Every structure is written in structure tokens, then in C-alpha cells.
Amino acid sequence: NAGVMQNPRHLVRRRGQEARLRCSPMKGHSHVYWYRQLPEEGLKFMVYLQKENIIDESGMPKERFSAEFPKEGPSILRIQQVVRGDSAAYFCASSSGRLYEQYFGPGTRLTVT
Amino acid sequence: QKEVEQNSGPLSVPEGAIASLNCTYSDRVSQSFFWYRQYSGKSPELIMSIYSNGDKEDGRFTAQLNKASQYVSLLIRDSQPSDSATYLCAVFEAGSYQLTFGKGTKLSVIP
Numbered sequence A: 001n002a003g004v005m006q007n008p009r010h011l012v013r014r015r016g017q018e019a020r021l022r023c024s025p026m027k028g029h030s031h032v033y034w035y036r037q038l039p040e041e042g043l044k045f046m047v048y049l050q051k052e053n054i055i056d057e058s059g060m061p062k063e064r065f066s067a068e069f070p071k072e073g074p075s076i077l078r079i080q081q082v083v084r085g086d087s088a089a090y091f092c093a094s095s096s097g098r099l100y101e102q103y104f105g106p107g108t109r110l111t112v113t
Numbered sequence B: 001q002k003e004v005e006q007n008s009g010p011l012s013v014p015e016g017a018i019a020s021l022n023c024t025y026s027d028r029v030s031q032s033f034f035w036y037r038q039y040s041g042k043s044p045e046l047i048m049s050i051y052s053n054g055d056k057e058d059g060r061f062t063a064q065l066n067k068a069s070q071y072v073s074l075l076i077r078d079s080q081p082s083d084s085a086t087y088l089c090a091v092f093e094a095g096s097y098q099l100t101f102g103k104g105t106k107l108s109v110i111p
Helices: none
Strands: A005-007 A010-013 A019-024 A031-037 A043-050 A053-056 A065-068 A075-079 A088-095 A108-112 B011-014 B019-025 B030-038 B045-050 B054-058 B061-066 B071-076 B085-093 B099-101 B105-110
Touching (some): A010 A019, A019 A108, A031 A075, A043 B099, B045 B054
Parallel strands (some): B011 B105
Antiparallel strands (some): A088 A108, B061 B071
8 A cells, every 4th residue: 555654543542641643655755744624624734844854833733742754764743731622633644746736644533531 | 814715515416417616715826726525534535636727627527727716616527426525625825835725515416
């Protein structure tokens, strides 16, 4: 499967715990984007990364959220001290040099109890 | 703040009919336009892209773009029950890195 991979697909965390979401881009893609989809809301951009660099994090909440895309391994979206309002579907997308053609992974559905 | 507006629906059409989905955007700098299909509980799937004014056809799908009116639409001919999904309009501004999405239009094709 050469598509975008995300894991886990479902994640349940209690309030105050940490959530780690992983994304492996499509083969040949070096650009990774994270989007969040709240219930009954549209997809919202969070962050854009290339290997070892955060290029645009204008959509990331200022606190508790961080992202990385190391030289080796998947991109990781980390949410510290989760709250119920963090419950959402988190989608990763990747692209080649044509940044506008973004292909989405299956998503991670985070539930905070 | 760039905005992308879509009617939330639901839009119901009978099987075999043409479904027409509309989208307007607020930013005149937007240059690339996309339609994604999202089945319930699934991820968005890119189905059409359009970059210049006019029509672009791909199978049963036709995308139409009018930059002067800041309007993009998607026509689905010979609608099938399997087309029942939420359709997301997305725009991309040159020099940016993000897609801006509308909230989507829910389409139901009635057998």
C-alpha cells in the first residue's frame, strides 16, 4: 500500500494524558500536513512540515500541541494534557512538490474521556 | 480570513439525475480548486481539481470554475447511490501551504 498511513486509527485518552499520532507520507512525498476535523465542522489546517523542519504552524493551538517530522521515521503530532475539546478526527496529508495536490490518510479518531 | 462557503444540504437527488454542488470563496488570490469526497467516518478523497476558468470533465464529474464570480461547482451526472457522501470544496492560495475547506455538502442519491 503506497498511500498515506496513519496510526493508530482510534485512540482513547483520559483528560490530562498525552496523545501521539503518527503519519507516514505516501512514497515519494516529502511534504506532510496535519488537519483537524471537529464534529460537524470542516477540515482545519494545523501544520505543514518537511523533513526536520516546521514550515507553517499557523493553525496549531499555541499550547499543548506540537509536531515533528524527523529525518528518519514518521511525522508525529503530539497533544499534551488532552482535554475533551481535543476529541476530533486528525488527518495527515502528503504531497510531492505540487503542494496543492494533497492526499489524505485514513485519519486518527481521538476520543478524550 | 479566507472563507469557503458551501450549502450544507442535505441535497437529495434521484438515481440517474444530475447533482449540482456549489462553492464560493472569498479570496481573489486563490488559484487552485479541488473537490474531495468524504464518506461517513472515512478520510477525504480527491476527486477533481481545476485551475483555470471553464469546465473540466472526468467521467461522470464536471468541475466548473468562474474566478470573476469566485465560484466553483461540481456536477455529477447519472448519480448513483454510491455517490452519497459529503463533498468538500477546497481552495489553495499561491504562496501558501494549506488547503482551506468548506464545511461540505451532504449528498444523498435516492434509489
